[in-house]
Amino acid sequence: MPAMPAVQSVSDFASPAMEVGEAALLARVAARDAAAFRQLVERHAATLHRVAWRMTGDAHEAEDIAQEALLRLWDHAPRWTEGRQSVAAWLRRIAINLAIDRLRRGQRIAGGEVPERADEAPLADAMLEANQQATRARALIAALPDRQRAAIVLTYYEELSNAESAAALDMQVKAFESLLFRARAALKAAFTAAGDGR
Amino acid sequence: MSQTDPFDPALKALLDADRAPSLSGGFADRVLAATEGRAPALPPLRRAPASRWRSARRVALGLGAGLLLSSAAAATGMLQQVGIVLPQPVQKIVDDVAQKVTGRAPVAAPAAAPPPATPTLPPVVEGPIDTPEELDTVFSRADARRPERVAQRRAVVDQRIDAELDRRRAAGLPVPTAQQEAALRQRLADARARSEAEGEERREALREELRQTLAEGQPLTRETLRQAREEAGLAPAQRLSPEQRSALRQRLAERRGLALQPAPTQTPETEIAP
Numbered sequence: 001m002p003a004m005p006a007v008q009s010v011s012d013f014a015s016p017a018m019e020v021g022e023a024a025l026l027a028r029v030a031a032r033d034a035a036a037f038r039q040l041v042e043r044h045a046a047t048l049h050r051v052a053w054r055m056t057g058d059a060h061e062a063e064d065i066a067q068e069a070l071l072r073l074w075d076h077a078p079r080w081t082e083g084r085q086s087v088a089a090w091l092r093r094i095a096i097n098l099a100i101d102r103l104r105r106g107q108r109i110a111g112g113e114v115p116e117r118a119d120e121a122p123l124a125d126a127m128l129e130a131n132q133q134a135t136r137a138r139a140l141i142a143a144l145p146d147r148q149r150a151a152i153v154l155t156y157y158e159e160l161s162n163a164e165s166a167a168a169l170d171m172q173v174k175a176f177e178s179l180l181f182r183a184r185a186a187l188k189a190a191f192t193a194a195g196d197g198r
Numbered sequence: 199m200s201q202t203d204p205f206d207p208a209l210k211a212l213l214d215a216d217r218a219p220s221l222s223g224g225f226a227d228r229v230l231a232a233t234e235g236r237a238p239a240l241p242p243l244r245r246a247p248a249s250r251w252r253s254a255r256r257v258a259l260g261l262g263a264g265l266l267l268s269s270a271a272a273a274t275g276m277l278q279q280v281g282i283v284l285p286q287p288v289q290k291i292v293d294d295v296a297q298k299v300t301g302r303a304p305v306a307a308p309a310a311a312p313p314p315a316t317p318t319l320p321p322v323v324e325g326p327i328d329t330p331e332e333l334d335t336v337f338s339r340a341d342a343r344r345p346e347r348v349a350q351r352r353a354v355v356d357q358r359i360d361a362e363l364d365r366r367r368a369a370g371l372p373v374p375t376a377q378q379e380a381a382l383r384q385r386l387a388d389a390r391a392r393s394e395a396e397g398e399e400r401r402e403a404l405r406e407e408l409r410q411t412l413a414e415g416q417p418l419t420r421e422t423l424r425q426a427r428e429e430a431g432l433a434p435a436q437r438l439s440p441e442q443r444s445a446l447r448q449r450l451a452e453r454r455g456l457a458l459q460p461a462p463t464q465t466p467e468t469e470i471a472p
Contacts, residue, residue, distance in 0.1 A: 133215035
């Protein structure tokens with residue numbers, strides 16, 4: 001798993017006990033308890049940022065998306081319906097939607113091309129230059145259509161089940177499986193076309 | 199990554215080489231700071247999609263309403279009037295329930311009229327008619343269809359008379375009294391009987407001519423029959439041109455030995471087949 005171990009979230013596979021804990025936290029957040037909200041932020045921020053980064057390929061954009069998703073949780077907490085879905089699943093869905101929205105907005109502005117923005121962080125920039133493999137991997141993922149990209153990010157990188165991924169994309173599982181099949185085929189084809197598959 | 203990844207090792211190695219950066223420091227603080235003074239969320243503009251329970255409740259209400267309406271229709275005999283006959287046990291239950299609810303005996307629906315007997319029509323003769331048997335088949339077919347057509351025309355005439363009476367009543371115009379109306383209808387019935395008798399006479403004469411034509415070895419076609427009907431005044435007047443109608447009136451008047459009168463306002467009923 002390529003994710004950074006230090007920020008790996010465990011909330012995606014929330015146990016019933018954890019859900020109970022999250023329900024209590026959400027109740028406190030609904031009462032505008034900043035400490036409770038901080039706990040939720042620390043628990044989910046890394047996952048959201050990681051998903052958003054893999055979707056957009058931009059660290060700053062990813063932080064914006066993660067922050068916006070968490071702020072929506074803050075707004076939504078008083079109306080939270082307990083038991084419908086986990087906080088992690090809800091946040092993932094928000095983040096994926098925000099990412100897709102921003103990608104589409106970017107496509108409109110750029111006339112159909114996703115802008116390849118260089119990461120401004122010197123360290124990340126150096127890492128990219130040093131690691132040609134990572135650059136090629138990102139190019140392969142970025143070449144996929146938005147929802148296919150989301151399918152690969154959620155199932156491959158985030159190791160979510162098809163059901164969880166389908167929920168994040170607001171799709172039926174069968175439809176998601178079809179999407180995932182197409183995404184994998186497209187990824188393999190791009191990999192082969194780039195000459196990496198030989 | 200999952201054990202069931204469909205990617206080959208080279209692709210997996212490439213994908214795994216791409217590692218996500220970590221969050222910048224102080225992210226949680228920035229998020230918490232952003233909550234300060236944040237306006238409360240607006241209520242949703244649209245209602246949330248119906249939950250399963252709400253959908254099920256709507257379905258149940260719809261079914262209940264439909265059941266009530268159909269029960270009421272069954273109890274008032276409306277279903278039978280439109281030709282829907284409930285099974286006897288179901289009708290009994292409906293009647294019992296309706297009696298308990300309304301305290302009145304269920305309305306006995308008028309006995310449904312038996313479906314009109316569809317006469318078995320003789321077969322259509324294809325091609326020219328060149329034997330007496332085929333000609334008789336054509337005549338039989340026309341005879342079998344005539345009663346229904348006559349009834350339809352009479353129904354249309356009756357309907358027009360009723361509509362005109364209703365219109366006059368609604369407009370406050372004088373309408374015939376019951377005795378006058380009865381006399382008018384009697385005159386109409388007499389005219390119909392007279393017209394049918396004349397038609398029958400003309401029809402029989404025409405048929406005799408056609409039999410004679412056939413006996414002389416001339417086959418009869420549909421076109422021959424149509425022209426013969428028109429010349430004998432047996433074709434539907436609606437299908438004739440104004441000139442043909444005028445000629446028809448002339449011939450009929452001459453046949454009756456009467457002077458040509460101005461065009462009648464009502465088309466005489468004529469049979470459409472010889």
